[in-house]
Amino acid sequence: MALALYRKYRPATFAEVVGQEHVTEPLRTALAAGRINHAYLFSGPRGCGKTSSARIMARSLNCVEGPTPDPCGKCNSCLALAPEGPGSVDVTELDAASHGGVDDARELRDKAFYAPAESRYRVFIIDEAHMVTTQGFNALLKIVEEPPEHLIFIFATTEPDKVLTTIRSRTHHYPFRLIPPSSMRELLERNVAAEGAEVEPAVYPLVIRAGGGSARDTQSVLDQLLAGAGPDGVRSRCSASPTSRSSTTWSTRCRPRIPPSCSPPWRSWPRRATTRAASPPTCSTGCVTSC
Ligand SMILES: Nc1ncnc2c1ncn2[C@@H]1O[C@H](COP(=O)(O)OP(=O)(O)OP(=O)(O)O)[C@@H](O)[C@H]1O
Ligand SMILES: [Mg+2]
Ligand SMILES: [Zn+2]
Structure with missing residues (x-):
């Protein structure tokens, strides 16, 4: 494992x-x-x-x-x-x-x-x-x-x-404080590079937001996305036309929608310190819907 x-x-x-x-x-x-x-x-x-x-x-x-x-x-x-x-x-x-x-x-x-x-x-x-x-x-x-x-x-x-x-x-x-998005991004990019993985830039803000300022939670979200990523890595949305994959799975599971975890703005972090992070909606091929 x-x-x-x-x-x-x-x-x-x-x-x-x-x-x-x-x-x-x-x-x-x-x-x-x-x-x-x-x-x-x-x-x-x-x-x-x-x-x-x-x-x-x-x-x-x-x-x-x-x-x-x-x-x-x-x-x-x-x-x-x-x-x-x-x-x-x-x-x-x-x-x-x-x-x-x-x-x-x-x-x-x-x-x-x-x-x-x-x-x-x-x-x-x-x-x-x-x-x-x-x-x-x-x-x-x-x-x-x-x-x-x-x-x-x-x-x-x-x-x-x-x-x-x-x-x-x-x-x-x-x-210690919740980790600001720019520092979190630096950390995630380092992890992605070390893993030799591909992550589309638009994915980072979604993952960071879902992690709520906790590095552990943010890395767990990334982990889950990398685990489900296809050969071309983690993408920001599934609207791109699928070529080699089953288009039926894509159209039903990857329709972009507004995930509830995306609404709180950054400045509300300190008040959310004790709430658990929510994962962004994902599909089994490693894409993230955008909000
Ligand atoms: N500031 C940070 N910089 C880099 N990685 C971090 C940072 N904070 C946490 N991590 C990552 O998250 C993991 C957990 O961090 P750590 O155990 O130090 O958190 P903690 O503050 O003790 O959390 P808890 O309150 O849940 O015990 C680390 O293994 C590391 O991968
Ligand atoms: Mg600890
Ligand atoms: Zn020494």
């Missing part, structure tokens, strides 16, 4: 994270200057790069040439922490959605005092941090307030308000 585009093209450095320059630039500057904090909070809407950036931060901190905004990609730590790498004993990721209870938090806390085995820092990534229970946060409180020198926490969440205030106040908070 093919790996989904959004997993295949997970960014490995801050330079590859698109549309979040207001976050990645200050982080890069801090890394370059060696100004490292003990706790970070990455917040923002779904699928816009929080978890990826938490992993990139760990990779940037623990590169042998680091802390650096541009991890070398060759050292043991960089290889271990690459998107498809095996992971490092010094970087622990806790998925609070399934492990947010007090026992999990205590287990993590007990690990915190050990020095890193082979890296500069021990990094705890608490993903979906809004799912940590109050008791769980309380178990972590002391260690976040007075962490050992070698320990760095990175909390990632869509709901920063649900992170215990006393913990949140110890973090440097980086709010």
